Amino acid sequence: MLRWIMHIDLDAFFASIEQRDHPEWQGRPLVVGAAPSQRGVVATCSYEARRYGVRSAMPISQASQRLPDDAVYVRPRMAHYAAVSKQIMAALETISPVVEQASVDEAYLDVSGLERLIGPPGTIGRQAKRLIKHTVGLTASVGIGPNRLIAKLASEYRKPDGLMAVHPNEVQAFLDPMPISALRGIGPRTAPTLRQMGLERMVDIRQADPALLEKRLGLRLARAIISQAYGRGSDQVQPHSVRQSISKATTFEQDIVDPVRLRETLLWAAQEVGRPARREGLQGTTITLKIRLGNFKTLTRQRKLPAPTADDTVFYRQAWALYQESALAGKPVRLLGLGLSGWQHNAPSQGDLFDERPGPPEHVQTPRRVRLFQALDGISNKFGQNAITLGLRRKR
Missing domain, CATH: 3.30.70.270 (Reverse transcriptase/Diguanylate cyclase domain)
Incomplete structure (x- = not known):
């Protein structure tokens, strides 16, 4: 069949x-x-x-x-x-x-x-x-x-x-005339590289020397692009599948070194991750920071939380701490993103479980903070995601 x-x-x-x-x-x-x-x-x-x-x-x-x-x-x-x-x-x-x-x-x-x-x-x-x-x-x-x-x-x-x-039997004829921009995984640096190699269409990718592509793009990306040019892909559909992670990233028009701009971007990403997590009743235990530098090198850093949470401020603080510990300060950043995984569905809040054992404030999901984010989500749902956002505390 x-x-x-x-x-x-x-x-x-x-x-x-x-x-x-x-x-x-x-x-x-x-x-x-x-x-x-x-x-x-x-x-x-x-x-x-x-x-x-x-x-x-x-x-x-x-x-x-x-x-x-x-x-x-x-x-x-x-x-x-x-x-x-x-x-x-x-x-x-x-x-x-x-x-x-x-x-x-x-x-x-x-x-x-x-x-x-x-x-x-x-x-x-x-x-x-x-x-x-x-x-x-x-x-x-x-x-x-x-x-x-x-x-x-x-x-x-x-x-x-x-x-x-x-x-x-029509796949190759369908793909071959397509521009390379139709390929998944083609970013602002990859497309010019391919065009410099004289590769404009899918058929050009298919006929190119795989070794040369791997040399210019790296093994993983080159193989992914070649596979797409041949029309290979998954034929599996998973109904009602639980997502493995939630992430949000942005690519800057110009490389960024300003720490305030980077912090603001991480705070935005934290809120974009937190809203769907709370909507789906998910609390995560693993924060992932993704950074792509100006030289196109991509790095990820992870941190395991002591308790599951869906608190935007926790995501932001932990991601910013990962950045500060990465020794990347001052290096131009092209892409910055934040991810959440390691689900526990509707986990009890740590504030309820450990009230007698005070811990770091950002790890305590108190009833007050739960109500705060319920209010923020309600405003966002009614008036749009940009209607209200968390702000950074400025140092004086």
């Missing part, structure tokens, strides 16, 4: 929900994020806004300069988007029982064997699109292929509202 994996990607998900809920905004450039008068970035935007060169993570000030006066700016409604996502995932389970939600707006389905019940892959994809449209009134782009990589690339191929099925 042929393996068929389907990838579903909602089109401009947050923006499309806002236009659905406000018909008067349809057809107009729409930005989900901060207002033009505020500091912040674009969370996502409608396809009308993308025609002006606006994209996710662009500073709002820059986006507002590109957009016309009739553009719409709305604050994110994360709880509402999550509720719509839940409706979509429940609907997809009526097509296949094997559904893996990859993010709030995308999922993988194992549709192997459904040809006898529904029809060929294209027919299955059209049914999924109709179901989503009927359930929530939104469009989705669908890709189907023999593995996750091909399915994902196929869903991106004809966005928005696209559908593409790639049969196993």
Whole structure:
């Protein structure tokens, strides 16, 4: 039996929900994020806004300069988007029982064997699109292929509202004309290196000397890129799988040495990790700091916590301590990130267990701190992730 994996990607998900809920905004450039008068970035935007060169993570000030006066700016409604996502995932389970939600707006389905019940892959994809449209009134782009990589690339191929099925004997013809930017793992330094080698398309990667690629990129990255160029990928879909870790990282436009900027970035990453952990009832015991230096060398450092927690300040303090202990101060940083793992689900707070044994303040998950983060999460869910954040205590 042929393996068929389907990838579903909602089109401009947050923006499309806002236009659905406000018909008067349809057809107009729409930005989900901060207002033009505020500091912040674009969370996502409608396809009308993308025609002006606006994209996710662009500073709002820059986006507002590109957009016309009739553009719409709305604050994110994360709880509402999550509720719509839940409706979509429940609907997809009526097509296949094997559904893996990859993010709030995308999922993988194992549709192997459904040809006898529904029809060929294209027919299955059209049914999924109709179901989503009927359930929530939104469009989705669908890709189907023999593995996750091909399915994902196929869903991106004809966005928005696209559908593409790639049969196993069509994989190479599908991949070869693609630009190297379609490869996963290609960063701002890797793409120019490949182009300097005369490699512009997938077919160029496939025909290149593997030894030369390994020399220029390193063994691990070179092999990963070559594998993608041949269309190799996992064909496993894991429904309701528990994530192994939560992480957040950012790549700076210019290498950073300023410790205040690095601390602010780690605090932001800690909050981006803490929110989903608390939402999913997870408490972690391992903090991971990830640093990519200006010379593209990537380092990770880990620390085991004495007790599980979902406290943003703990994540930040431990990550900053790891940085200070790493002897990297003063070295240009290209990428900085923070990760949490080692789950204990809904673990009892250490404050309740060890009230008679005082420990470091950051390790005590007191009821007061639990209520604090419940309040912060409630504000973020209602008004957007940037509505309220923790701040750094400045030294005087």
